[in-house]
Amino acid sequence: MTNPAQTMPGSAPKSNSLYRLTGLPYFNVAVAIVVIYVALTIITGDTFNTVNNQITIMRAASVFLILAVGQTLVMNTGGIDISTGSMIGVVGAIVGSTLQSGALDPMLAIPVSILLGALLGAFNGFNITVLGVPPLLATLGTFVAYRGFTQHYMGVNLVTNLPDVVTTVGRSWGLGMPLAVWIALFVTLVGWFVLTQTLYGRYITAIGSNPKAAEATRLNVKLLTASTYVIQGALAGLAALVLMGRLNSSSAAMGEGLELHIIAAVVLGGTYLFGGRATMVGTLLGVYLIGMLENGLIQTGAGFFVQKMILGLLIIAAVALQLQQKRN
Amino acid sequence: MQEKRPLLEVRNLEKRFGGVRALQGASLIIEAGETIALVGDNGAGKSTFVKSIAGVQPADTGEILLNGKPVSIRTPKDAGALGIEVVYQDLALANSLDVAANVFLGDEPRLLNLGWFSIPDTKKIARETAETLKRLRINIPDPNRPVANLSGGQRQAVAIGRSVRKGLRELLILDEPTAALGVEEVRKVLALIESLKESGQSMLIISHDLEHVFRVADRVAVMRQGRVIATRRIADVTKTDVVRLIVGDLEGAVA
Ligand SMILES: Nc1ncnc2c1ncn2[C@@H]1O[C@H](COP(=O)(O)OP(=O)(O)O)[C@@H](O)[C@H]1O
Numbered sequence: 001m002t003n004p005a006q007t008m009p010g011s012a013p014k015s016n017s018l019y020r021l022t023g024l025p026y027f028n029v030a031v032a033i034v035v036i037y038v039a040l041t042i043i044t045g046d047t048f049n050t051v052n053n054q055i056t057i058m059r060a061a062s063v064f065l066i067l068a069v070g071q072t073l074v075m076n077t078g079g080i081d082i083s084t085g086s087m088i089g090v091v092g093a094i095v096g097s098t099l100q101s102g103a104l105d106p107m108l109a110i111p112v113s114i115l116l117g118a119l120l121g122a123f124n125g126f127n128i129t130v131l132g133v134p135p136l137l138a139t140l141g142t143f144v145a146y147r148g149f150t151q152h153y154m155g156v157n158l159v160t161n162l163p164d165v166v167t168t169v170g171r172s173w174g175l176g177m178p179l180a181v182w183i184a185l186f187v188t189l190v191g192w193f194v195l196t197q198t199l200y201g202r203y204i205t206a207i208g209s210n211p212k213a214a215e216a217t218r219l220n221v222k223l224l225t226a227s228t229y230v231i232q233g234a235l236a237g238l239a240a241l242v243l244m245g246r247l248n249s250s251s252a253a254m255g256e257g258l259e260l261h262i263i264a265a266v267v268l269g270g271t272y273l274f275g276g277r278a279t280m281v282g283t284l285l286g287v288y289l290i291g292m293l294e295n296g297l298i299q300t301g302a303g304f305f306v307q308k309m310i311l312g313l314l315i316i317a318a319v320a321l322q323l324q325q326k327r328n
Numbered sequence: 329m330q331e332k333r334p335l336l337e338v339r340n341l342e343k344r345f346g347g348v349r350a351l352q353g354a355s356l357i358i359e360a361g362e363t364i365a366l367v368g369d370n371g372a373g374k375s376t377f378v379k380s381i382a383g384v385q386p387a388d389t390g391e392i393l394l395n396g397k398p399v400s401i402r403t404p405k406d407a408g409a410l411g412i413e414v415v416y417q418d419l420a421l422a423n424s425l426d427v428a429a430n431v432f433l434g435d436e437p438r439l440l441n442l443g444w445f446s447i448p449d450t451k452k453i454a455r456e457t458a459e460t461l462k463r464l465r466i467n468i469p470d471p472n473r474p475v476a477n478l479s480g481g482q483r484q485a486v487a488i489g490r491s492v493r494k495g496l497r498e499l500l501i502l503d504e505p506t507a508a509l510g511v512e513e514v515r516k517v518l519a520l521i522e523s524l525k526e527s528g529q530s531m532l533i534i535s536h537d538l539e540h541v542f543r544v545a546d547r548v549a550v551m552r553q554g555r556v557i558a559t560r561r562i563a564d565v566t567k568t569d570v571v572r573l574i575v576g577d578l579e580g581a582v583a
């Protein structure tokens with residue numbers, strides 16, 4: 001094992017600031033963004049590098065960003081949640097249809113969505129911490145089950161013409177940007193604060209880096225771990241509302257296929273897939289990177305299936321890179 | 329030792345794992361202020377003995393007295409409340425947190441108390457950590473780095489530092505504190521143990537290395553087949569004597 005702390009004072013790395021910079025967990029993703037941004041600007045002529053197009057990217061990314069913030073906390077504990085898209089489906093179905101039928105007061109749409117999402121997340125947390133089901137399998141289970149519920153409940157119905165509260169959340173603008181983007185950025189800021197400035201951030205990092213140590217210091221490992229899934233669920237509820245508002249509709253397929261996108265963004269951002277290190281700045285950059293890639297691929301004429309291929313391979317590359325870094 | 333007040337008195341611990349009798353009437357008296365080493369072959373019952381004192385795995389039968397009073401130690405929390413602190417072999421540090429965060433993990437002073445979402449008083453944490461390290465003469469050049477970047481000896485020092493942060497404990501138990509360390513590292517950890525000893529900390533140290541035992545311990549207790557078969561003052565024995573006791577090669581060794 002190497003032992004940097006034992007080096008003599010005189011033999012410190014020569015360029016300390018460069019070392020600090022490249023040592024940042026989100027250094028890789030930041031470099032990738034610059035390189036790909038330049039490449040896409042050159043390839044697409046002038047359609048990629050415009051204010052309007054950048055806002056389009058951010059608007060599309062807003063739902064991903066909200067979810068990625070929760071995923072960052074979950075992954076920090078060493079867990080994973082692949083049921084996010086299906087949680088969005090359930091919230092969209094229930095909130096959407098009760099709004100349409102008038103059973104749900106539009107003023108309650110926001111808190112009810114968040115609460116319902118939190119409940120769905122709590123079920124994941126329960127299965128993982130109380131029953132001991134591994135996170136990947138527990139959330140694979142609800143990934144299927146929640147989607148099954150949504151399909152059963154909605155059938156081929158489409159909920160449309162949602163009340164103003166919902167469409168405002170998804171469609172209105174303020175200060176030069178869509179409200180959805182502001183919401184996502186606010187969630188990220190709160191997530192950053194919680195992760196870096198509160199005991200909660202420390203505790204879940206401790207859990208992810210050594211659950212035994214966390215337990216030995218009498219932290220409530222189970223409750224803390226479960227709470228990250230509850231937060232992820234609550235954010236899925238919020239994301240469902242934003243998505244419903246933007247589409248002004250809700251269907252059985254809402255939120256399908258989101259999960260891979262989010263996991264890729266978080267891992268690319270520098271959060272360890274195996275826990276113990278997380279970065280909200282990295283997550284923000286990771287979400288932008290994938291949004292930018294997707295946008296660029298569309299503009300260069302690559303189809304949806306090519307996008308999927310690239311996304312899948314990106315996850316593998318990001319994880320392989322992390323393992324490489326961890327080893328040395 | 330100036331005073332020979334019994335600090336911890338362990339009487340006749342028995343512990344079974346199915347058919348295996350891990351402890352078969354293990355008894356030991358630890359005096360206040362002394363450093364006692366617990367040695368024995370693999371499987372002799374050392375870990376089981378310590379786990380029962382630490383409340384990790386309570387014994388089936390037997391008695392434990394602390395300062396002359398019978399105590400019930402059923403959980404690690406019980407042990408902690410009585411001032412019995414264990415530094416485990418696997419160190420129990422959170423690798424990606426820095427030194428100060430580890431030293432205070434789960435017990436942080438707060439600027440703003442909001443339960444889990446409290447804001448820790450990082451200045452106070454850093455200051456008190458520096459004080460603790462200084463008091464123990466632990467030298468860690470950059471305490472802001474994750475403990476994953478520290479050497480094995482420094483990690484051991486941090487783990488020990490955490491256990492005595494609030495001052496001396498009634499009893500500090502160290503499980504193989506010098507295992508898997510380089511020569512220089514061992515020297516530093518032994519120096520730390522010696523400085524704790526000078527400050528009056530009572531310690532029970534499990535070790536395989538008689539060299540180290542002879543350097544820091546006042547007494548040595550030898551376990552064999554679930555019993556403490558002998559205790560000796562270090563001053564009264566040679567390493568060869570202790571090895572004989574460990575392997576059961578000395579006639580009339582049973583105390
Ligand atoms: N959890 C357990 N389950 C079954 N047997 C155990 C367990 N822990 C210890 N033992 C057995 O008890 C005996 C004493 O073990 P241990 O206390 O670990 O000895 P030592 O630490 O001296 O090597 C051994 O025979 C060991 O196999």
Ligand SMILES: [Mg+2]
Nearest residue numbers: 371374375376
């Ligand atoms: Mg052992």
